[in-house]
Amino acid sequence: MSDKINAFEMAQAQFDHVSELLNLEPYVSEMLRWPMREFKFQIPVRRNNGTISVFYGYRVQHNDARGPAKGGIRFHPSETLDTIRALAMWMTWKTAVVDIPLGGAKGGVAVDPAALDDSEKERLCRRWIDEIWRAIGPRQDIPAPDVGTTPQMMGWMMDEYSKMVGEYTPGVITGKPIGGGGSLGRNEATGYGVTYTVQKAMRRFNLDPENTLASFQGFGNVAQHAAISFTEFLGGKVACVSCWDRDEGTSHTVSHHAGINPRFLQTITDIYGSINKDKAIEAGYTIEDSDAWISKDVDILIPCALEGQINSTTVDLISDRVKIVAEGANGPSTPEADDFFRDNDIFLIPDFLCNAGGVTVSYFEGVQNDMNYYWTREEVIERLNTKMTAAFDGIIKVSESEQMFMRDAAYAVAIDRVVKAMEQRGWLFVP
Numbered sequence: 377m378s379d380k381i382n383a384f385e386m387a388q389a390q391f392d393h394v395s396e397l398l399n400l401e402p403y404v405s406e407m408l409r410w411p412m413r414e415f416k417f418q419i420p421v422r423r424n425n426g427t428i429s430v431f432y433g434y435r436v437q438h439n440d441a442r443g444p445a446k447g448g449i450r451f452h453p454s455e456t457l458d459t460i461r462a463l464a465m466w467m468t469w470k471t472a473v474v475d476i477p478l479g480g481a482k483g484g485v486a487v488d489p490a491a492l493d494d495s496e497k498e499r500l501c502r503r504w505i506d507e508i509w510r511a512i513g514p515r516q517d518i519p520a521p522d523v524g525t526t527p528q529m530m531g532w533m534m535d536e537y538s539k540m541v542g543e544y545t546p547g548v549i550t551g552k553p554i555g556g557g558g559s560l561g562r563n564e565a566t567g568y569g570v571t572y573t574v575q576k577a578m579r580r581f582n583l584d585p586e587n588t589l590a591s592f593q594g595f596g597n598v599a600q601h602a603a604i605s606f607t608e609f610l611g612g613k614v615a616c617v618s619c620w621d622r623d624e625g626t627s628h629t630v631s632h633h634a635g636i637n638p639r640f641l642q643t644i645t646d647i648y649g650s651i652n653k654d655k656a657i658e659a660g661y662t663i664e665d666s667d668a669w670i671s672k673d674v675d676i677l678i679p680c681a682l683e684g685q686i687n688s689t690t691v692d693l694i695s696d697r698v699k700i701v702a703e704g705a706n707g708p709s710t711p712e713a714d715d716f717f718r719d720n721d722i723f724l725i726p727d728f729l730c731n732a733g734g735v736t737v738s739y740f741e742g743v744q745n746d747m748n749y750y751w752t753r754e755e756v757i758e759r760l761n762t763k764m765t766a767a768f769d770g771i772i773k774v775s776e777s778e779q780m781f782m783r784d785a786a787y788a789v790a791i792d793r794v795v796k797a798m799e800q801r802g803w804l805f806v807p
């Protein structure tokens with residue numbers, strides 16, 4: 377469904393546009409349009425049949441002016457250095473937009489985790505740490521889960537890092553299992569954060585939640601908790617979700633005329649976010665093609681899968697009824713899609729604002745690890761709501777006062793904070 381988008385070129389183009397609006401010095405732009413540090417390494421893994429598979433791992437640290445670099449690790453077959461660079465750069469803007477004292481990084485391995493069993497996955501995770509442990513740490517760079525990685529994998533990685541440095545170091549990685557240094561509320565944080573921003577946007581349009589229909593792409597960690605909170609907290613209805621079908625090598629949309637029940641669908645979904653089609657049909661759901669989610673007659677589109685999904689070929693499928701696009705995924709909309717949103721008065725909640733709930737609770741997790749004192753779930757969720765709401769209000773203010781598109785306003789706020797930190801640290805010479 378994607379246009380062969382290079383995510384890093386897209387991230388650079390978005391940055392360049394706002395850098396011009398802000399009149400950044402060319403050398404400052406140059407420093408920010410590229411990552412500070414990049415690592416690419418081999419990961420040989422012994423398979424259970426005795427053979428060795430060689431995978432390629434990455435860690436990219438885009439900027440750490442505001443604090444230790446921070447960002448997830450993806451296990452996905454089509455991972456490349458450029459997707460990781462883009463995601464690392466977006467992390468810098470994300471931590472800045474929610475104003476938490478962290479920078480931006482991202483890592484990954486080009487691998488299909490579903491093709492490995494648990495012991496192979498554990499060896500892969502431990503070896504990833506063995507290759508990169510000197511460059512990460514609670515005061516340097518703190519990884520977390522993302523597409524294809526799980527709390528259990530974070531637990532293995534934290535354990536391996538602790539072995540390498542010789543002491544228990546839970547703060548090296550977030551998204552760990554509960555009881556193993558993880559924070560209550562982390563699992564649902566990104567999805568809940570999406571809903572908090574959607575709720576704010578709905579109020580702007582006076583959308584009555586009970587008559588508001590949303591359509592999701594994806595049904596993994598982000599989409600599941602966003603769909604649950606959208607239906608249960610706000611009382612909205614979800615027309616459909618979509619997911620990748622590994623057997624058929626394509627994606628499909630799972631819809632229900634009366635609105636899907638996300639809690640039921642969760643029970644027939646695997647850990648990678650693929651819904652069991654047969655069980656869905658048995659329960660009265662309809663299976664539609666991969667693009668059906670985007671063409672639904674709904675008020676809100678919530679892409680929660682991968683980059684470049686709303687692009688020049690799919691954007692024309694969007695119904696006239698759509699008023700809000702909430703980017704649960706990172707980089708789901710291309711510049712052509714942004715033009716369409718602007719021209720059609722579609723209100724955009726940009727990715728690094730919309731999905732910042734995960735990194736916000738990751739930050740809370742690190743704070744709790746440092747204190748060795750853990751908060752209740754209610755405390756975590758309340759603090760999350762406060763942070764997301766404040767970030768949303770701050771961006772809206774700039775968007776309105778400067779007559780800026782929401783994505784540009786979010787970039788302007790984030791870039792300003794990062795450049796200030798660089799200045800304060802003496803990284804930028806005053807001409």
Ligand code: NAD
Pocket residue numbers: 377521522523524525566593594595596597598599618619620621627628647648649650666680681682683704705706707731732734735
């Ligand atoms: P996940 O692996 O749990 O789920 C991904 C979902 O997308 C799955 O349902 C999968 O079947 C589906 N999918 C994959 N390719 C697809 C395709 N071509 N068409 C339709 N569906 C497809 O991942 P996640 O953690 O939910 O992350 C989703 C997005 O949100 C990613 O862009 C990720 O970077 C971003 N994100 C995640 C977090 C987090 O805390 N997990 C935080 C911020 C941003």
